[in-house]
Amino acid sequence: xxxxxxxxxxxxLVFQLCNAQELKSPNGNFTMTFSLLNDGxxxxxxxxKNKAVIKPSxxxxxxxxxxxxxxxxxxxxxxKSATFDETWKTVWGEETAIRNHYNELxxxxxxxETNRKIIIRFRLFDEGLGFRYEFPEQKDLIYFVIKxxxxxxxxxxxxxxxxxxxxxDTQEYDYTESKLSEIRKLFKSAVSSNASQKQFSDxxxxxxxxxxxxxxxxINIHEAALINYSCMNLDLEDKTFVFQSHLTPDAQGNKGHxxxxxxxxxxxxxxxxxxxxxxxxxxxxxxxxxCKIEDTSWIKPVKYVGVWWEMITGKSSWSYTNxxxxxxxxxxxxxxxxxxxxxxxxxxxVKESIDFAALHGFDGVLVEGWNVGWEDWFGHxxxxxxxxxxxxxDFDVVEIKNYAKSKGIKMIMHxxxxxxxxxxxxxxxKAFQFMNNHGYDAVKTGYVGNIxxxxxxxxxxxxxxxxxxxxxxxxxxxxxxxxxxxxxxxGICRTYPNMIGxxxxxxxxxxxxxxxxPNHTTILPFTRLMGGPMDYTPGIFEMDISKLNPANNSHxxxxxxxxxxxxxxxxxxxxMAADLPENYNRFLDAFQFIKNVPxxxxxxxxxxxxxxxxxxIARKDKNSNNWFVGNNNGVKPRTSTISLDFLEKxxxxxxxxxxxxxxxxxxxxxxxxxxxxxxxxxxxxLSITSAAGGGYAISIVESK
Ligand code: NOJ
Ligand code: CA
Numbered sequence: 001x002x003x004x005x006x007x008x009x010x011x012x013l014v015f016q017l018c019n020a021q022e023l024k025s026p027n028g029n030f031t032m033t034f035s036l037l038n039d040g041x042x043x044x045x046x047x048x049k050n051k052a053v054i055k056p057s058x059x060x061x062x063x064x065x066x067x068x069x070x071x072x073x074x075x076x077x078x079x080k081s082a083t084f085d086e087t088w089k090t091v092w093g094e095e096t097a098i099r100n101h102y103n104e105l106x107x108x109x110x111x112x113e114t115n116r117k118i119i120i121r122f123r124l125f126d127e128g129l130g131f132r133y134e135f136p137e138q139k140d141l142i143y144f145v146i147k148x149x150x151x152x153x154x155x156x157x158x159x160x161x162x163x164x165x166x167x168x169d170t171q172e173y174d175y176t177e178s179k180l181s182e183i184r185k186l187f188k189s190a191v192s193s194n195a196s197q198k199q200f201s202d203x204x205x206x207x208x209x210x211x212x213x214x215x216x217x218x219i220n221i222h223e224a225a226l227i228n229y230s231c232m233n234l235d236l237e238d239k240t241f242v243f244q245s246h247l248t249p250d251a252q253g254n255k256g257h258x259x260x261x262x263x264x265x266x267x268x269x270x271x272x273x274x275x276x277x278x279x280x281x282x283x284x285x286x287x288x289x290x291c292k293i294e295d296t297s298w299i300k301p302v303k304y305v306g307v308w309w310e311m312i313t314g315k316s317s318w319s320y321t322n323x324x325x326x327x328x329x330x331x332x333x334x335x336x337x338x339x340x341x342x343x344x345x346x347x348x349x350v351k352e353s354i355d356f357a358a359l360h361g362f363d364g365v366l367v368e369g370w371n372v373g374w375e376d377w378f379g380h381x382x383x384x385x386x387x388x389x390x391x392x393x394d395f396d397v398v399e400i401k402n403y404a405k406s407k408g409i410k411m412i413m414h415x416x417x418x419x420x421x422x423x424x425x426x427x428x429x430k431a432f433q434f435m436n437n438h439g440y441d442a443v444k445t446g447y448v449g450n451i452x453x454x455x456x457x458x459x460x461x462x463x464x465x466x467x468x469x470x471x472x473x474x475x476x477x478x479x480x481x482x483x484x485x486x487x488x489x490x491g492i493c494r495t496y497p498n499m500i501g502x503x504x505x506x507x508x509x510x511x512x513x514x515x516x517x518p519n520h521t522t523i524l525p526f527t528r529l530m531g532g533p534m535d536y537t538p539g540i541f542e543m544d545i546s547k548l549n550p551a552n553n554s555h556x557x558x559x560x561x562x563x564x565x566x567x568x569x570x571x572x573x574x575x576m577a578a579d580l581p582e583n584y585n586r587f588l589d590a591f592q593f594i595k596n597v598p599x600x601x602x603x604x605x606x607x608x609x610x611x612x613x614x615x616x617i618a619r620k621d622k623n624s625n626n627w628f629v630g631n632n633n634g635v636k637p638r639t640s641t642i643s644l645d646f647l648e649k650x651x652x653x654x655x656x657x658x659x660x661x662x663x664x665x666x667x668x669x670x671x672x673x674x675x676x677x678x679x680x681x682x683x684x685x686l687s688i689t690s691a692a693g694g695g696y697a698i699s700i701v702e703s704k
Contacts, residue, residue: 021079023105025124030271032124034107041072042109042120046129046269053219053271054129057152057242059120061133064145064254068114071150077117078108084123091296091497092573093285094604094619100286101125106134116141127281128270130224135260146256148247151267153221153234155180155241159211162523162611166204166233168248168457169196169450171488172506174516175523177612180211180241195378196419196450196485198457203236204246208488208530210278210523210611218275218611222530224266224287226490227468230256231459232265250462251455265490275526276606279617284491284531292495298478299497301573301599302442304412305357306366307344309540309578313512314549316344318369318377320392327376329384334372334393345370346394351403356581358407360595365404366412366444366576370395377418378449385418388431401438413440419449419458419485421466428470432477441478442500442574444535445470447485459487471496482535482574489532501535501574504528508537508578511556512545518557518666518693519612519634521566526611529571537578538566539594541587543670548580558693559670560590561660565695567597568630569615575599589675593658593697597628607642614690616640625651629698633690640688644700647682652703655680659688659696666693679703 020035033045035056046054060071082104087097102123110117118141119134135141158181164173165187176183176190187202208222221243223232230250234243245267247255266287270278293299310316321337345367353365373386391397404411413435417424424431424445435443447458456463467486474481475498482501493499505528510516521536528534540563542548543556567575577584577594584591600622607629608616616631627647631640647653654677661672670693680686680700688696 019076021105021107023081023103023122023124025126026083026101026103027126029126030124030129032105032122032129034105034120034122036074036076036109037072039072040074042074044122044131048217048271051215051217052156053217054269055154055156057154058150059152060150062147062150064147066144068111070111070116070118073111073113074109075112076107077110080106088290091291091299092301092500092600094571094601096602096622098282098285100282102286114140123287125283125286127272127277127283128268130266130268130283130287132266133264135258135262137261141260143259145254146247146258148255149232149245149264151245153243153269155211155243157214158241159213159219161205162210162527163190163205165191165199166201166206166235166246168198168200168459170194170458170485171206171504171528172510174506174520175527175612180236181238183236184238195448196458200233200246201235203238205234205236206488207232207234208527209234210526212611216273218272218278220270220278220526220530222268222284222490224268224284224491224531225289226265226464226487227492228262228461228465229265230461231464231487232267248457248459250460251453256461275609275611279525279606279609285494288491288494290495291497293475293498296497298441299480299500302363302410302412302480302500303575303577303599304364304366305353305362305577306368306412307350307353308366308368308537309512309580310344310548311368312509313545314552317342318345318374319343320372320394321375324375327373329373329387332372339394343369343392343394345392347396347399350395350400352581354404354407354409357409360591362409362577364410364412364442366414368414368416370414377416381450381452381454382418383420383423383452385420385423386416388415388427389434397438405439410442411438411440413443415443416446416448419447420452421447421463422453425466425469428473432473432479435479436477442480442482443474445481445483445486447483458485468492471499474498484535488528491531493532499532501533501572503535505534507535508540511540512552512554515555515557521570521632522613522615522634523611525569525615533572533574534570535572535574535576536566536570537576538563538570539577539579541579541590541671542583555667556670557666559660559664559666559673559691559695560587561658561664561673561690561697562632562666562693562695564590564593564658564697565630565632567594568617568619568628568697569632569695571604573599587671590658590673593656593699596699597697598622605646608640614638614640616642618646625702627700629700630695631688631690631697632695633693635692637689637691637694640690640696642686644680644684644686645682647680647700649682651681653680653700654703655698655700657686657688657696657698660691660694664691664694666691
């Protein structure tokens with residue numbers, strides 16, 4: 001492990017060019033230039049291989065009730081440069097060790113008339129740039145309110161973008177591929193309905209934003225280490241192609257309450273002519289602090305099944321009874337209620353799930369709808385909606401605990417907050433203690449509906465603080481956390497690896513709510529997954545949802561082989577086999593891949609990648625010499641040709657290939673797959689055709 005932090009006189013990376021400073025990436029491909037305009041406005045620009053990625057772009061803040069703001073009239077009072085090179089070990093991840101290598105420039109700028117200073121810290125990696133604002137301790141800038149952050153990202157042209165509508169409350173949208181200049185006209189059609197949503201501009205988009213320039217340069221904009229700050233959207237000026245940062249407001253319309261000393265999240269720009277480099281980048285993680293949990297031995301990747309898809313499809317219900325028009329916690333008496341006969345989380349059924357999990361080697365079982373309140377959980381912006389400790393009369397928490405233990409299965413807790421963040425904080429200690437007492441070491445939380453306190457948004461600063469509070473509180477109780485409908489991740493899982501999952505995007509549930517675009521999962525790794533893993537809940541084998549619930553005509557827009565590929569393509573230490581046992585029992589030969597695929601890896605290779613079109617990734621198991629390959633394909637059938645040169649030289653392996661059959665198609669023939677076996681070595685090349693909305697999966701097991 002190497003680590004250097006050298007003062008500026010050792011390094012010739014930073015040049016003072018008449019009021020401009022230049023910083024180069026370790027390999028010299030990127031150059032970042034910082035300069036002040038004549039009126040003292042700070043700006044930065046970025047080039048890759050001598051071509052502009054970001055044209056000169058302004059930096060700064062508009063402050064509330066402060067005519068001077070932090071926008072201009074700055075002079076540079078100090079610059080410091082450094083280089084850093086360290087390799088750190090992951091608790092879980094796409095690999096076991098990650099190199100963190102960058103050159104750094106910290107520019108201190110002073111506003112003379114207000115006697116205020118800020119530091120802008122730039123870190124230039126071989127993959128791109130991260131920069132943040134720092135507010136050091138000082139007499140004349142202690143408490144202040146951000147009216148808007150004024151960070152620009154000036155694009156060089158009308159790039160192609162893979163975007164979702166900018167929103168203060170949800171990321172559960174399908175992606176639209178379009179030119180930047182087309183966003184405005186496509187905006188309305190890109191907005192689908194959600195339990196909580198608020199757009200702010202018809203050229204607003206979210207990060208992580210993936211783009212491709214006409215010359216083939218891939219550009220990704222996101223943020224890292226979003227802590228005690230509001231989440232950033234981007235608003236496009238579509239004549240000039242300049243993105244303007246747009247922070248999420250609080251209930252009063254303010255965008256940030258800051259107390260110095262403090263720092264902003266990092267703004268990140270990754271660029272390469274090879275899309276695979278974007279996937280391989282660990283810049284977002286590297287810009288987060290090292291792990292703050294001392295003993296991480298209790299944090300373990302989890303493969304799980306659940307009493308879940310049946311409720312999502314409407315085959316069964318979260319609620320226990322139809323007797324009550326409304327529920328008041330502590331007042332409503334469930335003991336006299338008539339069961340509705342559709343309640344999924346009943347002891348007998350949960351035990352069946354535990355049996356299925358144990359039979360097929362899963363680690364855990366998630367059960368939703370186990371606690372009172374679901375009859376009236378959503379749509380009324382209730383504060384006291386759940387208490388997270390009172391089971392329904394037909395859910396015997398002790399019997400289930402003992403049964404799961406006897407079968408070697410861990411139960412996964414579910415805490416739907418219905419957006420009532422204050423109510424969750426009110427109950428969190430008791431709820432986590434209840435988990436400790438009953439053998440639950442992981443929790444799935446959720447934030448469906450408008451946030452309470454009313455007026456706050458899912459991505460407002462104080463709600464970001466709520467999510468962080470829950471992660472840190474969970475760590476105190478040695479609980480792994482997977483939040484749904486929370487803010488999209490920004491690499492905080494490096495610091496708190498008990499955050500083993502997040503949703504914060506359009507997950508598989510939407511396949512039962514009308515369907516997602518067939519190329520959705522060829523985009524997610526370039527966008528949502530840039531900040532951390534997703535609890536995408538793959539593994540659906542029955543695409544016709546009316547077979548589960550005749551009243552639901554939704555269709556899952558992928559082939560079955562595509563669903564298998566997801567276990568490798570969509571990296572996550574938390575993977576669900578989301579379909580019902582009866583559907584797996586119909587296709588046991590394909591289910592074998594889900595049983596075999598690991599959730600912990602030592603190494604990952606990005607074999608093919610084009611956002612929106614195709615993705616092929618290979619990963620090596622952490623506990624053996626076996627490799628697993630996954631492919632996801634967009635709407636055009638395509639033959640993928642890959643070399644297995646990543647296998648160990650001289651070794652022989654048995655490959656099992658789960659591919660789309662010739663006539664497979666996500667719409668008309670999704671369950672047509674074929675399984676073939678062959679011997680392979682590191683000299684083998686494979687050509688496999690994926691259907692429209694298709695994909696493939698391969699297990700490569702060392703020959704005995
Ligand atoms: C939305 C979540 O994404 C889903 O997984 C969960 O089942 C429901 N909310 C209910 O909490
Ligand atoms: Ca959701």
